Amino acid sequence: MHKGIIAACIAAAIGVAGYVAYQQLTRPSYALEVDATKDTTDISGIQYRIRVTNVGTEQLTGIKVVLGAKDVQEKSSLNPGESYFFYPDPETQVSTVQVTANEGIAVESDYRSPIKVLGLPGGGR
Secondary structure (H helix, E strand, O other): OHHHHHHHHHHHHHHHHHHHHHHHHOOOOOOEEEEEEEEEEOOOEEEEEEEEEEOOOOOEEEEEEEEEOOEEEEEEEEOOOOEEEEOOOOOOOOOEEEEEEOOOEEEEEEOEOOOOOOOOOOOOO
8 A cells, every 4th residue: 555655656757747847848938928917905995016927948938918009018028937017107097018028029918906805805894
């Protein structure tokens, strides 16, 4: 019985290692993840934030984020695995976010509202 448990643990470890290796080997060279959040809080009202993450294996350059008609922000580069937050100007009319990079990436995203949990900040009373 003891040998069976050890064999099962080894098989599970090999399975997890294989899965992680597969995920790393199949990652695209250039990929971008955009998480646009509209958060309503008790104190400050509505807060918008946009997290842009390089989920590819190569550096992205010339990142341009269009937050509204006259609110365009830029970041020169983003290394693999690195995230950066953008915040719209207070007077920006917010609807969707458009993100582009020099490597031919173009992502458009709507804002999402996180789920509120009672007892946590911003969760209401």
